[in-house]
Amino acid sequence: MEQSILNFYEKSMSMKQVLIDAVIETLTMSLVSTLLATLIGFILAIVLIVTDKNGISPHRYTYKILDVAINMLRSFPFIILIIVLFPVTKFLVGKHTGTFAMIVPLTIGTAPFIARMIEGAFKEVDRSVIEAAKSFGTNKLQIIFRVLLPEAFPSIISAITLSLIIIIGFSAMAGTVGGGGLGAVAMNYGYYRFDGTYIFWTVFILIVLVQIFQSLGDFLYKIVKH
Amino acid sequence: MIDIKHLSKYFNDQKVLDDITLHVNAGEIFAIVGHSGAGKSTLLRCINGLEGFSEGSVNVLGQEVKHLNESGLGALRSQIGMIFQNFSLLNQKNVYDNIALPMKVWGYSKEKIQRRVNELLKLVGLEAKKFVYPKELSGGQKQRVAIARALTLNPKILLSDEATSALDPNTTKSILELLQEINTQLGVTIIIVTHEMDVVKKVASRALLLEDGKVIGLGRIEELFLRPDEKMMRFLGEDEELPQEGVNIRLFFPSNVSYQPIVTQMARALNLNFNIVWGKLEKLNDHVVGSLVINIDEHNARLITAYLQDKTEVIWEIL
Numbered sequence: 001m002e003q004s005i006l007n008f009y010e011k012s013m014s015m016k017q018v019l020i021d022a023v024i025e026t027l028t029m030s031l032v033s034t035l036l037a038t039l040i041g042f043i044l045a046i047v048l049i050v051t052d053k054n055g056i057s058p059h060r061y062t063y064k065i066l067d068v069a070i071n072m073l074r075s076f077p078f079i080i081l082i083i084v085l086f087p088v089t090k091f092l093v094g095k096h097t098g099t100f101a102m103i104v105p106l107t108i109g110t111a112p113f114i115a116r117m118i119e120g121a122f123k124e125v126d127r128s129v130i131e132a133a134k135s136f137g138t139n140k141l142q143i144i145f146r147v148l149l150p151e152a153f154p155s156i157i158s159a160i161t162l163s164l165i166i167i168i169g170f171s172a173m174a175g176t177v178g179g180g181g182l183g184a185v186a187m188n189y190g191y192y193r194f195d196g197t198y199i200f201w202t203v204f205i206l207i208v209l210v211q212i213f214q215s216l217g218d219f220l221y222k223i224v225k226h
Numbered sequence: 227m228i229d230i231k232h233l234s235k236y237f238n239d240q241k242v243l244d245d246i247t248l249h250v251n252a253g254e255i256f257a258i259v260g261h262s263g264a265g266k267s268t269l270l271r272c273i274n275g276l277e278g279f280s281e282g283s284v285n286v287l288g289q290e291v292k293h294l295n296e297s298g299l300g301a302l303r304s305q306i307g308m309i310f311q312n313f314s315l316l317n318q319k320n321v322y323d324n325i326a327l328p329m330k331v332w333g334y335s336k337e338k339i340q341r342r343v344n345e346l347l348k349l350v351g352l353e354a355k356k357f358v359y360p361k362e363l364s365g366g367q368k369q370r371v372a373i374a375r376a377l378t379l380n381p382k383i384l385l386s387d388e389a390t391s392a393l394d395p396n397t398t399k400s401i402l403e404l405l406q407e408i409n410t411q412l413g414v415t416i417i418i419v420t421h422e423m424d425v426v427k428k429v430a431s432r433a434l435l436l437e438d439g440k441v442i443g444l445g446r447i448e449e450l451f452l453r454p455d456e457k458m459m460r461f462l463g464e465d466e467e468l469p470q471e472g473v474n475i476r477l478f479f480p481s482n483v484s485y486q487p488i489v490t491q492m493a494r495a496l497n498l499n500f501n502i503v504w505g506k507l508e509k510l511n512d513h514v515v516g517s518l519v520i521n522i523d524e525h526n527a528r529l530i531t532a533y534l535q536d537k538t539e540v541i542w543e544i545l
Binding site: 133135225 | 276296299301302304306307308310312315318327328331359360361372376378385
């Protein structure tokens with residue numbers, strides 16, 4: 001009796017530790033990847049919006065090449081993309097498993113998605129506002145940073161929120177092919193050792209994380225949107 | 227100030243502007259009038275280079291627009307303000323920042339910007355709305371902000387693209403009054419694009435009528451509205467129903483005679499009866515002008531014309 005209580009205690013202590021570590025790994029992977037993917041996505045979106053045929057400096061070939069490349073990357077199932085990118089990951093990080101290694105496929109996999117979302121946010125900006133800006137002599141760079149960016153900013157916040165949540169989901173998926181975090185815990189403890197409590201807690205924590213980030217995103221949107 | 231010569235523009239194979247020649251004088255309010263799709267907004271955008279053109283020349287403030295490079299065009303645009311039908315304000319910026327934007331773009335100091343924006347807020351009567359965001363403003367207030375923004379850089383020319391078309395009649399009136407004030411007090415030359423005849427009649431001194439990219443009328447608005455030719459009448463959608471018998475004589479009353487009792491005086495002096503068969507009065511730029519068509523049998527017509535010729539300043543024509 002005493003023995004079994006002690007067992008249970010030890011077991012739950014270690015489960016708690018495992019889950020805490022996993023949450024930290026998941027958060028690290030997700031937040032760093034979101035940050036990097038947003039930076040890359042933002043630059044891609046600007047190139048897209050500028051070179052678009054209705055953009056401020058149309059350039060057909062640049063737009064087309066980028067357009068096709070983004071569509072190609074987005075058509076990969078994410079789990080396949082992780083495997084395809086193993087050599088790249090190994091080159092950049094030195095290994096292709098673990099929390100930090102997973103940042104590479106997560107960033108590359110979601111940057112095109114974020115690029116499309118930010119491009120959409122830019123496209124929502126009323127064209128006549130851009131025309132008005134041109135009418136008082138605003139140059140191209142100023143149109144991007146003084147007109148497009150402030151006008152699209154709330155939508156960009158929404159786009160980043162959505163991307164972060166998708167990346168949290170992807171990071172859990174990455175756990176199954178050598179990444180760390182909650183996905184790995186659910187796989188290793190829950191699936192291979194048939195321990196339902198791990199499955200339950202990882203899912204529960206993921207639900208809470210998603211809720212927190214979505215609420216935070218909505219809150220930020222409300223603050224910046226006028 | 228603005229000199230346009232033989233301007234033509236094609237969209238693909240379609241000619242949207244066809245051999246347009248016009249001159250806008252410094253300090254006037256000039257209207258470009260036409261139905262939607264006539265090319266009037268396109269013509270307006272050729273003036274500040276927002277639209278390119280295929281043939282002809284556009285000379286603005288002594289510079290040939292098509293020869294300007296990007297920075298030259300930017301510098302020219304800083305001397306030309308523009309306002310739009312849907313106001314085109316930045317929704318994420320408050321009134322102050324919207325008005326300040328052109329000066330920020332041109333790198334003015336904070337103090338200068340502050341002074342100028344406060345000045346303009348006073349001019350357009352929106353001092354109380356300084357830190358309000360556009361979505362909280364009415365249409366008329368938004369257009370006032372847009373006008374202030376267009377004036378930030380002290381332009382010599384203001385282009386107005388259907389600026390009152392989205393506004394109700396009373397707001398339209400107050401915006402037009404503001405534009406008149408800007409014209410007379412600041413000496414800004416204003417070019418108005420509109421499809422509303424009332425706007426033209428109220429503020430413009432001269433107008434250009436555009437139909438399918440072609441000029442169908444150009445001149446002082448008194449002439450355009452009071453002595454419309456056939457094209458102009460069709461354009462205005464007016465047609466007269468005149469009797470077939472006898473002689474129809476049209477009398478034009480310029481503003482200096484429109485308050486004199488000429489018609490009744492004439493009837494009494496000649497002891498003649500005639501029929502008033504058509505007529506209209508127009509308020510143009512705050513004075514009243516009118517035209518009247520009278521019908522009389524043939525042998526008395528000469529008496530009338532002789533009287534009009536000798537005794538009055540009325541302009542007349544036999545129809």
